[in-house]
Amino acid sequence: MTDLKVLYVEDEALLGRIVKESLESRGLSIDWFVDRKAASKALDALDRYDIAVLDVQLPGDDGFAIGRHIREQRQDLPILYLTARVAAKDALEGFAAGGNDYVRKPFSMEELLVRMQNLVDMNRSKSQKNGLAPAKPREAKAASGSEEVYRFSSFLFDYRSLKLLRYVGDEVAEEFLLTHREAELLRFFLRSRGQAVIERKRILLDLWQDDGFFNSRTLDVYVRKLRSMLMKDTAVKILTLRGVGYRFVVEKGKD
CATH class of the missing domain: 1.10.10.10 (Winged helix-like DNA-binding domain superfamily/Winged helix DNA-binding domain)
Structure with missing residues (x-):
């Protein structure tokens, strides 16, 4: 799982640094931002990314708002939410906001990597099969x-x-x-x-x-x-x- 470009939004400085360094040590390229304002330029250039990893609870616009913006601009970019919330309604809100999967905090780096890999692999598989006519x-x-x-x-x-x-x-x-x-x-x-x-x-x-x-x-x-x-x-x-x-x-x- 190398050469992937990740858009990562997380306002907790310690966690953000740990995740960024851990993923970079595995060969991924991480653009880390603390909120939507800091990520504004990145959100206008989404084609460079393979996946977006968004914390839900952010200052200002939360992760769901960023996810909705991403989905308006790019339908195929996988979105993975990071959340401490456990209620089913919160998970449903995440899916409604364009999310493909989510990981509950606290999480292990191994779990995060596996979830990211699954989403990227499935997205690539879908892209390769685009244009095929559905069978009756x-x-x-x-x-x-x-x-x-x-x-x-x-x-x-x-x-x-x-x-x-x-x-x-x-x-x-x-x-x-x-x-x-x-x-x-x-x-x-x-x-x-x-x-x-x-x-x-x-x-x-x-x-x-x-x-x-x-x-x-x-x-x-x-x-x-x-x-x-x-x-x-x-x-x-x-x-x-x-x-x-x-x-x-x-x-x-x-x-």
């Missing part, structure tokens, strides 16, 4: 047994491009661009369909390698986001089995 559901039926493309009910999900398409007849009615985590979770559900119970613990350990409280709350956020995308097709349901896990249902004759 009936054309994708034979491919749904692969590990990358899935057809279920009125949906076509391409894990590689992070796209979820909903069809009405042969026409695309809606197109969703998923985050890396959303795509991983949807693929997990699709691979587990037909099971009576998909345990929360198994999802957390498989996707996060940690079933702690914070990741459990994060899972709730992602499940809600997937439900909001799938809700227009009543044949597809993510059922919550309280205290146990989930069941992913695609009604017979709709798969």
